[in-house]
Structures are given as C-alpha cells and as structure tokens.
Amino acid sequence: QVQLKESGPGLVQPSETLSLTCTVSGFSLTSYSVSWVRQPSGKGPEWMGRMWYDGDTAYNSALKSRLSISRDTSKNQVFLKMNSLQTDDTGTYYCTRDLGLSYWGQGVMVTVSS
Amino acid sequence: DVVMTQTPVSLSLAIGQPASISCKSSQSLLGTSGKTFLNWILQRPGQSPKRLIYQVSKLYSEVPDRFSGSGSETEFTLKISRVEAEDLGVYYCWQGTHFPLTFGSGTKLEIK
Numbered sequence: 001q002v003q004l005k006e007s008g009p010g011l012v013q014p015s016e017t018l019s020l021t022c023t024v025s026g027f028s029l030t031s032y033s034v035s036w037v038r039q040p041s042g043k044g045p046e047w048m049g050r051m052w053y054d055g056d057t058a059y060n061s062a063l064k065s066r067l068s069i070s071r072d073t074s075k076n077q078v079f080l081k082m083n084s085l086q087t088d089d090t091g092t093y094y095c096t097r098d099l100g101l102s103y104w105g106q107g108v109m110v111t112v113s114s
Numbered sequence: 115d116v117v118m119t120q121t122p123v124s125l126s127l128a129i130g131q132p133a134s135i136s137c138k139s140s141q142s143l144l145g146t147s148g149k150t151f152l153n154w155i156l157q158r159p160g161q162s163p164k165r166l167i168y169q170v171s172k173l174y175s176e177v178p179d180r181f182s183g184s185g186s187e188t189e190f191t192l193k194i195s196r197v198e199a200e201d202l203g204v205y206y207c208w209q210g211t212h213f214p215l216t217f218g219s220g221t222k223l224e225i226k
Contacts, residue, residue, distance in 0.1 A: 035215075044206060044218060044220050045206065045208070047208075047215035047217070060213075094162055094163075099210060100153060100210070101208070101210075102174070104162040104164070105162065
C-alpha cells in the first residue's frame with residue numbers, strides 16, 4: 001500500500017540548515033508528485049514545495065530563497081533542505097503524495113532552538 | 115496568495131447532530147481546466163491529516179457518505195449529516211487551483 005515516512009533531526013540550531021528525507025513505498029516517484037507541508041503547533045498547514053513526477057520542482061515563494069527539494073528515484077526518496085532556520089520554522093514537517101495531497105506521512109517534529 | 119477563511123473556529127456537537135463548516139476563498143477557485151480544486155482534510159488528535167473530499171464534492175472511497183461537500187467560486191461548505199464519535203478533530207479546507215497551495219486555519223469539532 002501507499003506509504004510515506006519522514007526522517008531527520010528533531011533539533012536544529014538557529015541559522016543552521018534543516019535536512020529531511022521522505023521515503024516512499026507503494027508507488028513510483030516517476031508517476032506521482034510529492035509535496036512537503038509543514039505545520040506549526042496548533043496552527044494550519046503551510047505548503048512548502050513540490051517535486052513533480054518528471055523531476056521538476058515548484059516552491060512557495062515565501063520560502064523559495066531558503067528551500068531546495070530533490071530526489072533519488074533509485075532509493076524512492078525525496079529530500080528537503082532549508083537553510084537559515086529560525087525559531088518560527090519550528091513545527092511538524094510532512095511529505096504528501098500527488099496533486100490532491102491524498103496520502104500523508106506520519107510527520108517529523110522539528111524544533112529550532114539553541 | 116489565496117486566503118482561505120474558515121468558520122466557525124470550533125464546534126461542539128452531540129453524536130447524531132448535523133455539522134456545517136464554511137470555507138471562503140479570497141479568489142475564485144475555478145481553474146482554467148473548468149475544475150475547482152477545493153479540498154477538505156481531517157486531522158484527528160495526534161495524527162497526520164487524512165483526505166476527505168476533493169474538487170468540492172467528491173468523496174474519497176473510504177469516506178462515509180454522511181460527509182458531503184458543496185459550493186463554487188469562492189464559497190464552500192462541508193456538511194456532516196449525523197456526527198459520530200470518530201469525526202472529532204480539526205477540519206481544514208485547502209485550495210490547489212493557485213500556487214502556492216493554501217490552507218484554512220481549521221475548524222475544531224468536539225463531541226459533547
């Protein structure tokens with residue numbers, strides 16, 4: 001069945017770079033897009049960006065200068081890198097599948113703190 | 115960016131009562147394809163969001179038919195005909211017509 005699982009460090013220092021991995025199963029990254037969505041505690045989700053099935057990317061303009069999304073299709077993985085982290089980047093980060101965001105991973109909690 | 119405004123912020127209902135959640139967008143969500151990419155998700159306590167409805171009114175296969183969606187252009191509604199205990203959580207509308215995708219701030223459904 002379709003599964004997505006996020007992994008990465010739970011704690012990041014301010015001004016440093018966040019690196020997250022989304023490992024998928026049950027579908028091919030060359031057939032479906034994968035988006036990253038984050039959610040501050042107690043708030044609504046924010047779409048960050050997308051890796052299209054053809055390898056192209058799209059970013060939220062609010063984050064574009066800090067954000068990079070890439071993939072390794074041989075490992076069924078999509079990567080997120082975001083630099084210059086600040087405390088308001090704290091939250092849960094999810095990867096989701098396809099244009100309808102129809103499948104979500106369990107999420108990974110990221111805290112930005114010194 | 116398209117702003118999604120949900121009301122009410124919270125609902126407290128007894129099992130068996132109907133529920134209605136409004137979602138308004140700052141721009142029309144009717145796309146050039148003729149489709150309207152307004153969707154609903156439910157986030158139960160401590161869980162990741164789950165899909166409910168796509169393109170205004172289409173239920174995913176696993177979603178009970180007590181849920182329904184309606185609306186057009188900038189005004190949309192999610193209804194639950196009879197609330198059940200498993201329906202508690204936060205409901206979000208989100209739009210996929212315009213980049214960036216944007217979400218409402220959520221409506222929390224509590225069971226009395």
